[in-house]
Amino acid sequence: MRITGIEAVPYAIPYTKPLKFASGEVHAAEHVLVRVHTDDGAVGVADAVPRPFTYGETQASVVAVIERIFTPQLVGEDVFARERIHGRLHRTVGNPAAKSALDMALWDLAGQSCGRSVTELLGGHTDRMRVSHMLGFDAPQRMADEALRVRDTYGIAVFKVKVGRRPVGLDLDVCRALRSALGDEAELYVDGNRGWTASEAAAALRELDELGMTLAEELCPADDVLGRRWLVAQSRIPFVADESATTPAEAARSLLDGAATAISVKTARTGFTHSQRVLFLCEGLGAEVVMGNQIDGQLGTVCTVAFGAAHAASSRRAGELSNFLDMSDDLLTDPPVITDGTLAVRDGPGLGVVIDDAKLARYRQDR
Amino acid sequence: MRITGIEAVPYAIPYTKPLKFASGEVHAAEHVLVRVHTDDGAVGVADAVPRPFTYGETQASVVAVIERIFTPQLVGEDVFARERIHGRLHRTVGNPAAKSALDMALWDLAGQSCGRSVTELLGGHTDRMRVSHMLGFDAPQRMADEALRVRDTYGIAVFKVKVGRRPVGLDLDVCRALRSALGDEAELYVDGNRGWTASEAAAALRELDELGMTLAEELCPADDVLGRRWLVAQSRIPFVADESATTPAEAARSLLDGAATAISVKTARTGFTHSQRVLFLCEGLGAEVVMGNQIDGQLGTVCTVAFGAAHAASSRRAGELSNFLDMSDDLLTDPPVITDGTLAVRDGPGLGVVIDDAKLARYRQDR
Numbered sequence: 001m002r003i004t005g006i007e008a009v010p011y012a013i014p015y016t017k018p019l020k021f022a023s024g025e026v027h028a029a030e031h032v033l034v035r036v037h038t039d040d041g042a043v044g045v046a047d048a049v050p051r052p053f054t055y056g057e058t059q060a061s062v063v064a065v066i067e068r069i070f071t072p073q074l075v076g077e078d079v080f081a082r083e084r085i086h087g088r089l090h091r092t093v094g095n096p097a098a099k100s101a102l103d104m105a106l107w108d109l110a111g112q113s114c115g116r117s118v119t120e121l122l123g124g125h126t127d128r129m130r131v132s133h134m135l136g137f138d139a140p141q142r143m144a145d146e147a148l149r150v151r152d153t154y155g156i157a158v159f160k161v162k163v164g165r166r167p168v169g170l171d172l173d174v175c176r177a178l179r180s181a182l183g184d185e186a187e188l189y190v191d192g193n194r195g196w197t198a199s200e201a202a203a204a205l206r207e208l209d210e211l212g213m214t215l216a217e218e219l220c221p222a223d224d225v226l227g228r229r230w231l232v233a234q235s236r237i238p239f240v241a242d243e244s245a246t247t248p249a250e251a252a253r254s255l256l257d258g259a260a261t262a263i264s265v266k267t268a269r270t271g272f273t274h275s276q277r278v279l280f281l282c283e284g285l286g287a288e289v290v291m292g293n294q295i296d297g298q299l300g301t302v303c304t305v306a307f308g309a310a311h312a313a314s315s316r317r318a319g320e321l322s323n324f325l326d327m328s329d330d331l332l333t334d335p336p337v338i339t340d341g342t343l344a345v346r347d348g349p350g351l352g353v354v355i356d357d358a359k360l361a362r363y364r365q366d367r
Numbered sequence: 368m369r370i371t372g373i374e375a376v377p378y379a380i381p382y383t384k385p386l387k388f389a390s391g392e393v394h395a396a397e398h399v400l401v402r403v404h405t406d407d408g409a410v411g412v413a414d415a416v417p418r419p420f421t422y423g424e425t426q427a428s429v430v431a432v433i434e435r436i437f438t439p440q441l442v443g444e445d446v447f448a449r450e451r452i453h454g455r456l457h458r459t460v461g462n463p464a465a466k467s468a469l470d471m472a473l474w475d476l477a478g479q480s481c482g483r484s485v486t487e488l489l490g491g492h493t494d495r496m497r498v499s500h501m502l503g504f505d506a507p508q509r510m511a512d513e514a515l516r517v518r519d520t521y522g523i524a525v526f527k528v529k530v531g532r533r534p535v536g537l538d539l540d541v542c543r544a545l546r547s548a549l550g551d552e553a554e555l556y557v558d559g560n561r562g563w564t565a566s567e568a569a570a571a572l573r574e575l576d577e578l579g580m581t582l583a584e585e586l587c588p589a590d591d592v593l594g595r596r597w598l599v600a601q602s603r604i605p606f607v608a609d610e611s612a613t614t615p616a617e618a619a620r621s622l623l624d625g626a627a628t629a630i631s632v633k634t635a636r637t638g639f640t641h642s643q644r645v646l647f648l649c650e651g652l653g654a655e656v657v658m659g660n661q662i663d664g665q666l667g668t669v670c671t672v673a674f675g676a677a678h679a680a681s682s683r684r685a686g687e688l689s690n691f692l693d694m695s696d697d698l699l700t701d702p703p704v705i706t707d708g709t710l711a712v713r714d715g716p717g718l719g720v721v722i723d724d725a726k727l728a729r730y731r732q733d734r
Contacts, residue, residue, distance in 0.1 A: 080483060083490035083678050110488075114481030116447060121477075121488065123450035123640075248651035256623070273490075280644040281651035284615035311450050 008066040020137040022164030022195030034101035044109035048101035103271030111350030122310035130318035132158040140177035155341035158318035164195020192219035198227030238262035268294035291319035375433040387504040389531030389562030401468035411476035414666040415468035470638030478717030489677035497685035499525040507544035522708035525685035531562020556582035565594030605629035635661035658686035
C-alpha cells in the first residue's frame, strides 16, 4: 500500500463565536485538509491546524512544506513504514501541524487497510472520552451562562476556563461565577496561556484553590525559568505544560526541570506517533496528561478522541473536545455528536470519517 | 476477534552448549509456549522464558498464573483491546515473562487479523537487524575460537562478552584474546551481570577502554547505589542497565539516578506493548537502547527482531539475537537464519511463525 500523492487543501470556515484567550483570538478556522492517496485507491485524511502564535506555521507554510518538501520524500513509500517516514520528515525542522496531519492520515490509511479503527491499532482501551468544554474570555455572567447552556445541552460537566488577564481579579470573578452557577459537581480548571507573571499566578492559585480547580495550565511563561519553577513547586494541583512542551524532549525537560507536573497532549501537533511517545514518556516519569485542543474542527476532534480513548492514561481525564461546536460549518458528512458529556470513538476502519466534497469545494481557498 | 482460550505449555529443550555468566548458567530451555485462541479460529503464539534468578518466575509459576488468573480475566475480551487487557494483567504484581508472552501473542493475532507483520503495526522502520553474538564464560582461546567460528559461519561482527569473574584479569585476558583474534573491525562490548564491585569494574573499564569496547552492562549491582553512580559517571562508553531496569519506572529511575546511561530492552520481559513504553521513554530522555536476549529460543528471537526492526532507535545497534543457535532443537517449522550477520523480519502477517506440532509433542512436559 504505497503513497502515490498528497493533497494539501487550504480552507477557511468562520466561527460563530470567536475564541479569546491570553495569547490570541481565533475568528475563523483557517486550516489545511491533508489527503494522502495510495496505489490501491484508499485515501487517508487529517486536518493541519496552523497556529502562528504558537508554532509559527501558517496555512501557506503548511501547504508549501507538504507540496515542496514532504510529498517528494513520501511518494512511493509504504504506508506501514511509519517510523522510516518520520525519519525523513524529521530532516525538516519544526512544522509540527504539517507533520502531524501527514502522520494521522497515514494511521487512517493503516486502519482502513486493516479494517480496524485507529483506536484499536493504538491500544483499544475504551470507546469514548469525557468532554471538557473551553470557556474563552468574556464577562463572568456570560461565561456562566455559556457553561450552563453547554452543560444542559450536551451533559458536559468539565470546563477549562481561560485566565491570564489583568487585573487578576477579572478572572477570579469569572471562576467564582462559574462555581456558583455550576455547583460543586462540575470540574473546573484554568489555562493562563502565559498571561500572568509567576507572582500574579501564585496569588491567583491561592484563591483558585478554594474554588476547587483541578489543573493549572501555563499560568506564567515557561521561559521565566526560576519564577515558573517556584510557582510549580507551590501548586497543590497538577501544573500543565502545553505550548511550552510540544515535543518529547520539551516534555522531558519541563517535567525534570520542575516547569510542569503534567503535560497537555495534542494530536494536532504530535500526531498519533509522537503523541504516543509523549504519553509513554509521561507515564514512565509519573506525570499525568490531559488531551488538549488546538481549536480543532470536527476532524481534529475525531483524531483527539481516537488517540485519547486508546490508552488508560490518555482517557482518564476529560479531553478538550468541544471547540468544533463554535464553527459555523465543517467538513464531515457525519459530524461528531456529544451525548451525556462524552464523545464516542467512531465506528469503522481508520478514523471513520468521510469528507463532504460540496463543503470542501465551498470553503477551499485554492480554487 | 475475541479470546476463547489460552494454552500455557511447558517444554524443555537441552542446549548443546550451556551458557555461563556471572549470575548463573543455563543448560536447557525450560520455557512455556503460550497460545491464545480466538473465536475466528486464529491462534497467536509467543514464548514465556522464566528466569528465576532474575525475575523469580518458574515454568510452574508461568503456567499457574496464566491458567488460574490471566485466562479467566482475558477470555471473551477483544484482541484489539490491548490496553484494557494490560489494565487487568497489571492487577497481578510481577510475572513479566507470563504477561509479555500474552502480550506478544495478542500482537501476533492483531497482525494476522490485519494481514500485516507485527513490525509493520509497531512502526515498520526496517526489515532486518544486525546480530550481536553473546560469548559465555570459557577460557580465552576457546572464546576467541567460538567468536571466529560465529563470524565466519554467520557473518556476525558484533560480540557481547560476559565478564564479572574474579580476579578481574580473567575477563581482561578474554577481551584481549578476542580483540586480537577478531581485529579492530569487530564490535565488542561487555556484560558483567553484577559480578564485580564498583571499584573492580572501574579498574576493568580503564583497561577495557583501550580495547575499544562500545558498551558496559551491569558491571556492578545497581543496588550498590553510590558505587554504581560513581562508576557510571566515569564511564566513557554507555553504561547499560538490564536486569536492574525491567519496567518503564525502573528505567526512568536508573537514568535519572545516574545508575545507567542506556537501557537493554527485552521483549521477553516487557512484550511489545511495554517495550515500546521503555523505548519511547528512553528516546524522550536521550538514552540509547540495545535489544537484549533473555536466552531466547527461535520464537523469542523472532519477537526481538519484530520489535527491534520497527523503530530507528531500537534497530540502530546490533540486537542480541543468536542464543537460539545453541539449542539442540526448537519449535518452529521454519527456523530463523542468520545471513551476513543479520536476521530478517519474517514475512507474513503477525509474527509469521508456525509451531511444529511433532516437536512440541516431543518436548512438552505436561503430557
